[in-house]
Amino acid sequence: MRSKVIKIADEFSKTPGARYRSDGKYSGEEFREKFLEPFFEEDQENLITIDLDGTYGYATSFLEETFGGLARKYGSEVCLKKINFISNEEPSLIDEILGYIKKVKKQG
Amino acid sequence: MKKYTTGLKYRVRQERLRKIRARQRVRIKLNLYVRRCLAHESVSFYSSEYLERHFEEETIVAPFSFDLLNNSHEMMCFFDRLYKTASKDKVKIFVDLSAVEIVTHSSILYLCSVLDLCKKCNTPVRGNYPDYKSAKEIFYQSAFKTHLKAAKIKKEVGTASYLTLWGTNSEPERSCKIIDFIAKKIPHAPHLKDYQRLLVECMTNTHNHAYKRGKLPKKLKALNKLPEKKWWLSANYDEDSAIIHITFLDNGAGVPHTLQKNFSDIIRKLFPGSSSTDVSLIKSAFEGEFRTTTKKKERGLGLPAIYERVKNGILTKFHMLSGRAAFHPFESGFAEEALPSQFIGTLYSWEIKIR
Numbered sequence: 001m002r003s004k005v006i007k008i009a010d011e012f013s014k015t016p017g018a019r020y021r022s023d024g025k026y027s028g029e030e031f032r033e034k035f036l037e038p039f040f041e042e043d044q045e046n047l048i049t050i051d052l053d054g055t056y057g058y059a060t061s062f063l064e065e066t067f068g069g070l071a072r073k074y075g076s077e078v079c080l081k082k083i084n085f086i087s088n089e090e091p092s093l094i095d096e097i098l099g100y101i102k103k104v105k106k107q108g
Numbered sequence: 109m110k111k112y113t114t115g116l117k118y119r120v121r122q123e124r125l126r127k128i129r130a131r132q133r134v135r136i137k138l139n140l141y142v143r144r145c146l147a148h149e150s151v152s153f154y155s156s157e158y159l160e161r162h163f164e165e166e167t168i169v170a171p172f173s174f175d176l177l178n179n180s181h182e183m184m185c186f187f188d189r190l191y192k193t194a195s196k197d198k199v200k201i202f203v204d205l206s207a208v209e210i211v212t213h214s215s216i217l218y219l220c221s222v223l224d225l226c227k228k229c230n231t232p233v234r235g236n237y238p239d240y241k242s243a244k245e246i247f248y249q250s251a252f253k254t255h256l257k258a259a260k261i262k263k264e265v266g267t268a269s270y271l272t273l274w275g276t277n278s279e280p281e282r283s284c285k286i287i288d289f290i291a292k293k294i295p296h297a298p299h300l301k302d303y304q305r306l307l308v309e310c311m312t313n314t315h316n317h318a319y320k321r322g323k324l325p326k327k328l329k330a331l332n333k334l335p336e337k338k339w340w341l342s343a344n345y346d347e348d349s350a351i352i353h354i355t356f357l358d359n360g361a362g363v364p365h366t367l368q369k370n371f372s373d374i375i376r377k378l379f380p381g382s383s384s385t386d387v388s389l390i391k392s393a394f395e396g397e398f399r400t401t402t403k404k405k406e407r408g409l410g411l412p413a414i415y416e417r418v419k420n421g422i423l424t425k426f427h428m429l430s431g432r433a434a435f436h437p438f439e440s441g442f443a444e445e446a447l448p449s450q451f452i453g454t455l456y457s458w459e460i461k462i463r
Contacts, residue, residue: 014284015281016280017278017279018278018280018308023278023315024277024279025280025281055301056300057301057302059312060305060309061309061312062308089301090301
C-alpha cells in the first residue's frame, strides 16, 4: 500500500480559513473537495498522511468541515482506516480530529 | 434664428437651463468629493458653509472613565446618544473627550467603529482629545487619530505599538498579521495558534450571523444606511505594563439575538428584567448547549472552543459584551453582569502578558 503525504502548509495554505467557501478563502470545504475527496473516489487502497504542521493555526470549523464532512460522505470507519496524521506542533489536534470523525459514526 | 425673450417658450427654456446648471453643480461637487475621498483627505460631503447654515451641532460628552467593561452604564448612555444622533437628519456631532481620564483600548476601537458608521450615514463628526495627558497618549497610540481624520478608513493601520484591521469576510491571512505582531513582541509565545483559531472563529461568526437583516436592533435600523458586515480587530502593546491587549468586535445584532431560543427563553423574555435572558443564553452557548440557528448538529462549536481556552488559562482576562450581557469567564467559572441597555454588536477582549 502506498501512502500519499499532504502537507497543508505547503500545498494548501499557511492560513487555513473557516468552514465553507462562502465564508472566505482557504476553507475546509475547499480543502476537502480539492485534496481529499479525489483519493476517496479513485484510490480505494492507498493511505493518506496529512501533515498539520507549519500553519498559523486551524479553526474548529475548518477541521470539522474537512474531516467531519469527509466522514459524513464516506463513512467514519473508512476515514479512520485511510487517514493518518502528523502534528508535532499541536499533538492535541489529532485527538480533536478523531473526535469529529467518530462523532459522525455515533450520530449515523 | 428668432430668440424668445418673453412668453411660455422663454420660460420653459429658462427652466430647462436652470435644471442643467443645478445638475452640473452637483456633478462637480461629487467629483471633488470622490477625488478627495480617494486621496484619503478629511472631507465632508457638505461644504463647511452649508454645514454652518443648515446643520445643528450636537455635543456628546464622553464620561470620565472611558471603559466599556468597568463603567458600562455611562458608556452605554454615551454610545446610545451617538447612535440616536447619527440617525437624525441635518445634525453634526461633536464628541467631547476632554473629561476622559481613564481609557481602555477596546473602548477606543468601539468608538472608531461607531464613528465609521456615522460617516457612512453622512453625519459629520468632529471631536477633541482628553485634557488628561496619559489618556491623550493612549488615544494617540491607537488608530483613533487616523480613523477620525480619514474619509475612507484604511483596512490596516499600525505602528510599533498597535495594529488595527477591519474586514468583511473570514480573512485568516489578515488575522495572522496580529499573530505576527504578537510574535514580534513575544518571540516564543506559546499559544499563537490558539489565538489565530479564535480570531478565525470570530470573523466567521460575524460574517455568518451578526448582520442578518431581520435580527438587527432598532438603533441600527434607524440609521440612514445599514452597516456593512464589518469586523474590527486590534492589538495594542502597553509598554509600561508589558501587556498586549487584543480586541475583536462587530456592530451587528449581538450573540443573544442570533442564538436559537427555547420555549422557556421566549417566555422569560416576556417578563421584566429580560437582560437575564441574554446572560443565560450566552452562558448556555459557552457551555456547549445546542444553540446554533443553522440547526446542524456539526455546527455551534465556536463559543465552546473559546470557553475551553479560557478554562485552560490560554486566554487571560477575557471579556465579552453582547446584547444586554457582559460576560467574564475565567478558569473556574463565570462572572456575569446585566447591562443597563443593549450593547450594539459583540466585543471580545483579552490580554497577553509579555513577562
